[in-house]
Amino acid sequence: MSRVNLLGLRPSELEDLAVELGGSRYRGRQVATWIYRKGVLDLDVMSDLPKEFRASLRERGEIALPETERVTPSQDGSQKLVFRLEDGSRVSAVLMPDDDRLTLCLSTQVGCGFACAFCLTGTMGLTRNLTAAEIVGQLVSANRLCAEGRRVTHIVFMGMGEPLANYAALVTSLRIMTDGRLGLGYSPRRITVSTVGIVSGIERFGREGLGVNLAISLHAASDDVRSRLMPVNRSWSLETLLAAVRRYPLANRQRVFFEYVLLDGVNDSAEDARRLARLLRGIRAKVTLIPFNGWEGAEFRRPPLAKILQFQSTLLGAGVTTTVRWSKGEDIGAACGQLREPIPA
Numbered sequence: 230m231s232r233v234n235l236l237g238l239r240p241s242e243l244e245d246l247a248v249e250l251g252g253s254r255y256r257g258r259q260v261a262t263w264i265y266r267k268g269v270l271d272l273d274v275m276s277d278l279p280k281e282f283r284a285s286l287r288e289r290g291e292i293a294l295p296e297t298e299r300v301t302p303s304q305d306g307s308q309k310l311v312f313r314l315e316d317g318s319r320v321s322a323v324l325m326p327d328d329d330r331l332t333l334c335l336s337t338q339v340g341c342g343f344a345c346a347f348c349l350t351g352t353m354g355l356t357r358n359l360t361a362a363e364i365v366g367q368l369v370s371a372n373r374l375c376a377e378g379r380r381v382t383h384i385v386f387m388g389m390g391e392p393l394a395n396y397a398a399l400v401t402s403l404r405i406m407t408d409g410r411l412g413l414g415y416s417p418r419r420i421t422v423s424t425v426g427i428v429s430g431i432e433r434f435g436r437e438g439l440g441v442n443l444a445i446s447l448h449a450a451s452d453d454v455r456s457r458l459m460p461v462n463r464s465w466s467l468e469t470l471l472a473a474v475r476r477y478p479l480a481n482r483q484r485v486f487f488e489y490v491l492l493d494g495v496n497d498s499a500e501d502a503r504r505l506a507r508l509l510r511g512i513r514a515k516v517t518l519i520p521f522n523g524w525e526g527a528e529f530r531r532p533p534l535a536k537i538l539q540f541q542s543t544l545l546g547a548g549v550t551t552t553v554r555w556s557k558g559e560d561i562g563a564a565c566g567q568l569r570e571p572i573p574a
C-alpha cells in the first residue's frame with residue numbers, strides 16, 4: 230500500500246483513515262486539528278493521540294511539506310518562493326503584502342500545457358499535476374515563513390498551471406482551505422481561482438458549491454485575437470465561454486473577475502475596449518488590466534501609460550469596474566506571466 234501525505238487529506242478523509250487504522254473517527258478529527266488548526270506537522274508532538282495510533286499513522290503515511298528551496302525578496306515587498314518537490318520538480322508561489330492584506334499566489338501544475346503566447350510559464354510545457362498535498366503545502370509553508378502572529382489572508386490560484394486542468398486536486402485543496410471547523414479556515418470569498426476558460430471545468434466547478442471567486446483570463450475581445458494569444462480559444466470561443474460565465478452561480482454582491490493583459494498594438498485599441506465592454510454586458514464583472522510584464526524572448530511589449538489609462542477609462546465610461554494591476558515582483562521574475570522554473574533532467 231502506498232504511503233499517503235496526510236497534508237493533502239480532507240478532515241473527513243482523515244477520519245476515514247483513522248477508522249481504517251482501527252481508531253475512531255474522533256482520532257481523525259484530532260489529527261486534522263493538529264495539522265490544519267494548530268499547524269503541527271510532527272506526529273510526536275500530537276500528545277493526545279495514543280502511541281500505538283501514532284505508530285500506525287507513521288507506518289501508513291507522513292506529513293510532508295515541499296522543501297522551500299529559495300525565498301527571493303523583491304524591492305516592492307513581495308517574495309518569490311521556490312519549492313522543490315519530492316521528484317525534483319520545482320514550482321513557485323508569490324507572497325504579496327498590501328497594507329493588512331497578505332496574498333499568496335500559488336501554483337497547481339509543474340509548467341503548463343496551455344501555451345498562452347504572452348506567458349513564460351507556457352513555454353515550459355506541462356510536466357505534471359501537483360497533488361493536493363503539494364498545493365496545500367505551498368500555503369502552509371508560506372504561513373510558516375510569516376512573522377509571528379501573521380498569516381496569508383488571501384489566496385489566488387494564478388501561479389504556474391491551469392487550476393481546472395488539475396480538477397480533483399484543486400477541489401480537494403479548496404475543501405481543506407475553506408473548512409472552518411477542522412481545516413485551514415479561510416473564507417471562500419478570500420480565495421480566487423483563475424482559469425484560462427475551460428468551459429466544461431467552469432460548469433462543473435460551479436456545481437461544487439465552494440463559493441470561491443472565479444477569475445477568467447480573457448486577454449482579448451475578439452475570437453481571432455484571442456485564438457492567436459490563447460490556443461484554448463479554439464476549443465471554446467468567447468461566446469461559449471461568456472455563456473458559461475453567465476451561468477456560474479454567484480452569491481450576493483459577488484462578481485466574476487476578468488484579467489486582461491495589455492499588449493502594445495495587439496489588444497489595446499479603443500475599439501478593443503469598447504468591444505470588451507459590450508461582451509461583458511449583463512455580467513457582474515470586475516476587470517483587471519495587467520500591463521504586460523516582459524521576459525527575454527517575448528514578442529510583445531507593454532503599451533505606453535497613456536494608452537493603458539485610456540483603455541481603463543473607456544471601460545469605466547461604459548460602466549465596467551476596472552482596475553490596473555501593476556504587478557508585484559517584476560524584478561525577481563515573480564510578476565504575472567513570468568513564473569518559470571528549470572525542469573529537472
Ligand code: SF4
Pocket residue numbers: 341342343344345348349350351352388389390391425446566
Ligand atoms: S497564462 Fe496560465 S494557462 Fe496560459 S500558459 Fe500561462 S500559466 Fe498556462
